[in-house]
Amino acid sequence: MTAPTQHSEQDTARDIADAAGLRIAVSDWYDAHAADLLAFLAARTSNLDVARDLAQEVWASVWTHAAEFDGQHLRGWLFQIARNKLIDWQRQRQEQPMTDETAARLTANDVTDGSNDERLAAVRPCVELLDPTRRSVVEARLRGESFDTISQQTGTPVKTAMTQFHRAKQQLKECLERRVS
Amino acid sequence: MLVACDIPEDSTQLADWLEQQLVGLQLGDLVAMLRAVHGDGDGPSLEDVCDGKLSEVVQHGLGRLEISQLQGLLVHPKRLLELQERVFLDGGDHWRTVPRTTEHLQAAAVGWALLPVRSSPLASPFSSSTLAASSPLNANENGDRTGRSAHPTSRSRGAWWVAGVAALVAALLLMFWTPPRADSLAWGWNRPGTFVADVTADQYLDRLADRADEWSARPHDTLDQLRRDLTDFRRACVTLLAASHDRLPPSQREELLKRCRKWRDKFDTQLAALEAGGNANDIRQEADKTVGSLVTALRQRFAS
Numbered sequence: 001m002t003a004p005t006q007h008s009e010q011d012t013a014r015d016i017a018d019a020a021g022l023r024i025a026v027s028d029w030y031d032a033h034a035a036d037l038l039a040f041l042a043a044r045t046s047n048l049d050v051a052r053d054l055a056q057e058v059w060a061s062v063w064t065h066a067a068e069f070d071g072q073h074l075r076g077w078l079f080q081i082a083r084n085k086l087i088d089w090q091r092q093r094q095e096q097p098m099t100d101e102t103a104a105r106l107t108a109n110d111v112t113d114g115s116n117d118e119r120l121a122a123v124r125p126c127v128e129l130l131d132p133t134r135r136s137v138v139e140a141r142l143r144g145e146s147f148d149t150i151s152q153q154t155g156t157p158v159k160t161a162m163t164q165f166h167r168a169k170q171q172l173k174e175c176l177e178r179r180v181s
Numbered sequence: 182m183l184v185a186c187d188i189p190e191d192s193t194q195l196a197d198w199l200e201q202q203l204v205g206l207q208l209g210d211l212v213a214m215l216r217a218v219h220g221d222g223d224g225p226s227l228e229d230v231c232d233g234k235l236s237e238v239v240q241h242g243l244g245r246l247e248i249s250q251l252q253g254l255l256v257h258p259k260r261l262l263e264l265q266e267r268v269f270l271d272g273g274d275h276w277r278t279v280p281r282t283t284e285h286l287q288a289a290a291v292g293w294a295l296l297p298v299r300s301s302p303l304a305s306p307f308s309s310s311t312l313a314a315s316s317p318l319n320a321n322e323n324g325d326r327t328g329r330s331a332h333p334t335s336r337s338r339g340a341w342w343v344a345g346v347a348a349l350v351a352a353l354l355l356m357f358w359t360p361p362r363a364d365s366l367a368w369g370w371n372r373p374g375t376f377v378a379d380v381t382a383d384q385y386l387d388r389l390a391d392r393a394d395e396w397s398a399r400p401h402d403t404l405d406q407l408r409r410d411l412t413d414f415r416r417a418c419v420t421l422l423a424a425s426h427d428r429l430p431p432s433q434r435e436e437l438l439k440r441c442r443k444w445r446d447k448f449d450t451q452l453a454a455l456e457a458g459g460n461a462n463d464i465r466q467e468a469d470k471t472v473g474s475l476v477t478a479l480r481q482r483f484a485s
Contacts, residue, residue, distance in 0.1 A: 027293075028442075030293050031422065034289040034290070034293065035204075035281050035286055035289040036269050037269075037289075038285070038288060038292070039205060039206055039285065040269055042206045042207075042209060043209040043212070043262055043265060044209065044262070048206060051206075052288060055289075055292055056292055059292065059293075075269065075270050076270060079269060079270060116209055116212055116259075119182070119209055119210060119213030120213045120217055120221070122182070123182060123213050123217045124216075126217075127214075127218055138186075138218060139218055139219070141186070141188060141190075142185050142186075142214070142215060142218045142219065142255060143219075143252050143256055144189075144192060144195055144251060144252045144255050146190045146191070146192065165186075169183060172183060172186075173183060176182055176183075
């Protein structure tokens with residue numbers, strides 16, 4: 001998604017010469033970018049509450065450092081702040097203290113993979129519990145294939161394939177609920 | 182976590198569905214489930230998965246991909262996270278039209294109410310007590326930092342009552358927030374093409390005035406109607422503030438943005454009054470007056 005035009009971003013950078021202008025600028029930035037920033041953080045943290053907390057930290061930083069924005073690429077600036085907050089968060093969660101050298105090498109993709117690994121660890125055992133028939137239907141549906149296609153490929157009647165998928169979904173749901181509780 | 186099980190059966194819907202996941206709050210869950218089912222290898226690059234069409238996708242959306250390429254994104258799910266970042270950083274206007282859920286917009290809106298911006302609107306951010314020593318662009322410059330930011334948040338400040346009122350306004354406002362629609366039900370500035378720079382500056386401002394004036398032809402006899410249209414107009418202000426207005430000379434563009442912020446604030450006040458149980462007739466009259474003066478300002482090129 002494109003940021004507001006370079007002209008308007010430069011205008012807002014100039015606008016923040018006083019506190020009232022700053023509030024207006026940050027308010028506009030928030031209106032335009034908060035939802036996407038939250039989605040970015042939600043995909044890279046373990047749950048929405050953590051994402052919200054980090055988002056608030058990001059915007060608090062934006063408010064404090066708005067005068068440093070040079071008007072060139074607002075989204076790049078905002079998302080760089082978000083990446084750094086993610087790295088800080090991931091650093092805090094390491095069991096062993098992270099060295100500065102390791103932290104310096106840590107990229108946002110590393111953070112991404114690390115946080116998604118938690119969700120993967122939650123769901124993988126449940127997938128592995130599916131019997132081969134249900135697993136096969138789930139794999140096909142999660143490739144985007146229709147039940148008609150699955151039926152043609154496997155020789156299973158459409159309704160049977162739908163039932164198998166529904167039961168697999170139910171089994172996954174119950175397994176995940178047990179793991180969470 | 183089971184959002185992956187909602188992958189549409191109809192392959193013609195897959196692009197739209199996947200776009201909504203890319204900009205929504207459940208992408209992490211989707212990616213995790215796809216990884217569990219399809220395996221965790223890195224696989225081909227994002228560019229290869231998109232078969233050389235990545236830049237088109239970033240500009241114009243997933244509709245540019247064939248079904249096989251969309252399926253490629255599903256079986257190489259780590260690429261979805263990469264694609265999300267590309268879209269958020271460099272995405273074209275297409276991605277602005279992808280609907281966000283109400284829950285998503287509410288979650289984003291409520292966060293605003295908790296920021297120090299709201300709680301101390303006239304406080305200067307440039308005092309020594311608020312300027313942090315470290316820049317937010319450097320995560321590692323302070324060896325003794327905890328993972329959390331050292332910047333003061335609203336939790337360490339007072340004025341919770343202001344944040345509370347603002348949170349109420351934001352949350353109630355967003356209860357009725359619907360994603361932008363590209364269909365024929367959109368009206369006023371939400372109509373497609375409103376901000377396209379295909380006319381002269383005068384025609385552009387006249388178009389804005391004409392579309393804003395559609396308010397006067399719409400029924401506002403019930404609270405729901407009034408609330409809906411105030412919310413729509415308020416949302417349209419956000420879109421106007423983000424548009425480029427390429428046809429307008431700088432001075433007019435600046436004036437338009439300045440006025441729009443004031444109109445937006447008035448709509449916020451009127452919506453808050455509505456939700457607080459204020460007199461609907463009075464609020465309707467106020468809203469009519471706001472829109473009337475907005476239309477006049479546009480037609481008179483901000484002379485009024």
